[in-house]
Amino acid sequence: MKEIRVHGRGGQGVVTASEIIAISAFKDGFFSQAFPSFGVERTGAPIEAFARIDTNFIRTREQIYNPDIVIILDASLLGSEAVKSGVNNNTKILINTTLNPQEIIKKYPNLKNKQNSLLTIDATGIALKILGKNLANTVILGALAKQTEIITLKGLKQAISEKFSEKNQEIVKKNLKAVSIAYDK
Amino acid sequence: MKNNNKKKIKIPKGSNILEGSRAVALTVANIEPDVVSAYPITPQTHIVEDLAKFKADGKASYEYVRAESEFAAASIVVGASATGVRTYSATSSQGLLLMTEVIFNMAGLRLPIVLTIANRGVSSPITIWNDHQDAMTVRDAGWLMFFAENHQEAVAQHLLAYKLAETLNIPAMVNIDGFILTHSYEPVIIPTKAQIKKYLPKYSPTKGSYLNPKEPMTMGSFARPAYYQEIRQSLQDDLSNSIDLIEKEYKKLQKTLGKDIATKDSSALIEYYGKKKAKTVIVAMGSVVGTIKEVVDENKEVAVLKLKVIRPFPYKQIIKNLKNAKKIIVIEKAISLGNVGPMASELKSALQGKTPAKIYSIIAGLGGRDITKKKINKIININSQDTNKAIFIS
Incomplete structure (x- = not known):
């Protein structure tokens, strides 16, 4: 079983990101599960959401305490202990940032022994350019597919199309383009 | 992946x-x-x-x-x-x-x-x-x-x-x-x-059992002491006696829609998961049972009894599955304040005279507190002499 924890702030689409991960994995042929930590988002408040992927039906309902992958939508949360909680040497940490891993460690010394675990993508930059607003939650999943291979780009695109099926098709198209750009970075 | x-x-x-x-x-x-x-x-x-x-x-x-x-x-x-x-x-x-x-x-x-x-x-x-x-x-x-x-x-x-x-x-x-x-x-x-x-065919209630302007009738009328208790008793009888019908309907549901839709358990009322005749059995209901099953897979001495229906209270099925247990741990996300968890009370009542087992009332997961595998393992090892007290696990 692979366990993924998403951190961000209310309004950044943290819960949606975890749901799209679960849908993507399901499209890839796996069992999956996604759920929010607290289920209510207050704009700006730190939020966590969870996703699990396995070859069997996932029965457990406990939150994720030892993630295989941590996704951080808002780099300002890197100083908080919550994002590091339960992270071990094998945990990959994917961060939405313009900085590279060395610069991140300089800025957030609490991550100093995690240098080899840090993965980065300027998802906000891509979101601003393609979506026209700072909504990086889908974009960062393109990098998740490329850099961790936990989901496939194909599954991700299917998941986005399905999740946003009730939205304007233009929005779906832009999101698909944005995740492809993040994937190719 | x-x-x-x-x-x-x-x-x-x-x-x-x-x-x-x-x-x-x-x-x-x-x-x-x-x-x-x-x-x-x-x-x-x-x-x-x-x-x-x-x-x-x-x-x-x-x-x-x-x-x-x-x-x-x-x-x-x-x-x-x-x-x-x-x-x-x-x-x-x-x-x-x-x-x-x-x-x-x-x-x-x-x-x-x-x-x-x-x-x-x-x-x-x-x-x-x-x-x-x-x-x-x-x-x-x-x-x-x-x-x-x-x-x-x-x-x-x-x-x-x-x-x-x-x-x-x-x-x-x-x-x-x-x-x-x-x-x-x-x-x-x-x-x-x-x-x-x-x-589930289209609902068609029997004529005369519902309000119809062409044939006026009263529902929920005033019941004097001469009738009230019998009316309440008939509700009790019909609800209590529905156990067999629930099982029958569940089997029919499985047969008609298949077990992938209707679920695979052998009973609509309870599910016993883990070692047969386990000495320690956890009793729980709802989603936490999924997490408990993970613990049971790792600890072969423990089983879990899931209550899927609590009204009517399936006391016969409960007794049958718990009579060999030495330690019964009821994990509940509710408490009857001033007493123990409501399901613990009901289990004690149902099992009276049927087992010498200790029956513990564990209160956990109130107001969204996560019930983790770690906590469940801690709960399994609970050992208190006083089983008349609710034990809160935080």
């Missing part, structure tokens, strides 16, 4: 990955109630939002009546059901408490109403998160009460709830854990309208 051991992944055919609320809403829409009325309350909101949207999009034919409160929503459903049509509502927590007066009336009037409770703790202090205190508060009301472990079980229990409610003229509620099930995504199969019709 890479499927490293090249294991065949057996996702049941027809599965889709859906939010729990969406799974319930789609199932209810396919059951085709005539009238839906509800007032939005977290964490039930997504269910009734979905049902309102299906209606607004022209995909559903029910009347969706917006209400000004849960009391009104429940009363609207009573009125509709009394005219002999299929009805639905959903609520949580304070919403259920506000409905309480009507909840008792629904059962007393023998109306086959189905209600989903997205379980949530009650005030005060205010909590929007999951526990079972809301449902436990109305357990004396005369309803059939189901508890679901996962989305598929919730889907199956809604079908069963309608069939039993309409057969027995007793209302039924399906309890699904707020957020943990209502807001989670997992694979689930939604039965189609055509599939459902094979199991």
Whole structure:
């Protein structure tokens, strides 16, 4: 079983990101599960959401305490202990940032022994350019597919199309383009 | 993810990955109630939002009546059901408490109403998160009460709830854990309208049992002391005696829709998981049973008994599965304040004279506190002489 924890702030689409991960994995042929930590988002408040992927039906309902992958939508949360909680040497940490891993460690010394675990993508930059607003939650999943291979780009695109099926098709198209750009970075 | 051991992944055919609320809403829409009325309350909101949207999009034919409160929503459903049509509502927590007066009336009037409770703790202090205190508060009301472990079980229990409610003229509620099930995504199969019709035909109450302006009658009339007790006793008899019918209907559901939809357990009432005749048996209900099963897989000396139906109380099935246990641990997300957990009380009552086992009342997961595997392992090792006290695990 692979366990993924998403951190961000209310309004950044943290819960949606975890749901799209679960849908993507399901499209890839796996069992999956996604759920929010607290289920209510207050704009700006730190939020966590969870996703699990396995070859069997996932029965457990406990939150994720030892993630295989941590996704951080808002780099300002890197100083908080919550994002590091339960992270071990094998945990990959994917961060939405313009900085590279060395610069991140300089800025957030609490991550100093995690240098080899840090993965980065300027998802906000891509979101601003393609979506026209700072909504990086889908974009960062393109990098998740490329850099961790936990989901496939194909599954991700299917998941986005399905999740946003009730939205304007233009929005779906832009999101698909944005995740492809993040994937190719 | 890479499927490293090249294991065949057996996702049941027809599965889709859906939010729990969406799974319930789609199932209810396919059951085709005539009238839906509800007032939005977290964490039930997504269910009734979905049902309102299906209606607004022209995909559903029910009347969706917006209400000004849960009391009104429940009363609207009573009125509709009394005219002999299929009805639905959903609520949580304070919403259920506000409905309480009507909840008792629904059962007393023998109306086959189905209600989903997205379980949530009650005030005060205010909590929007999951526990079972809301449902436990109305357990004396005369309803059939189901508890679901996962989305598929919730889907199956809604079908069963309608069939039993309409057969027995007793209302039924399906309890699904707020957020943990209502807001989670997992694979689930939604039965189609055509599939459902094979199991649950169009509701057609017997003539003379519902309000009809052409043949006026009174429902819920005044009962003097000479009659009241017999009327209440007949509700008790019909509810208590429904155990065999529940099992029969569940088997029929499995046969008609297949076990991928109807769930695989051998009983609609309980599920025993783990070593046969285990010395230590945990008793629990709802989604936490999934986490407990993981613990049971790692600790072969422990088993879990899941209660899927608590009204009627399946005491025979409970006794049969617990009579060999030496230690019975009831993990509950509710407490009868001033006493122990309500299910612990009921188990002690059912098992009186049947077992020398110690029966512990463990209170955990109140107001959304996560019940982890670590906590469950700690609970298994509990060893206290005084089993008359509720033990809180934080």
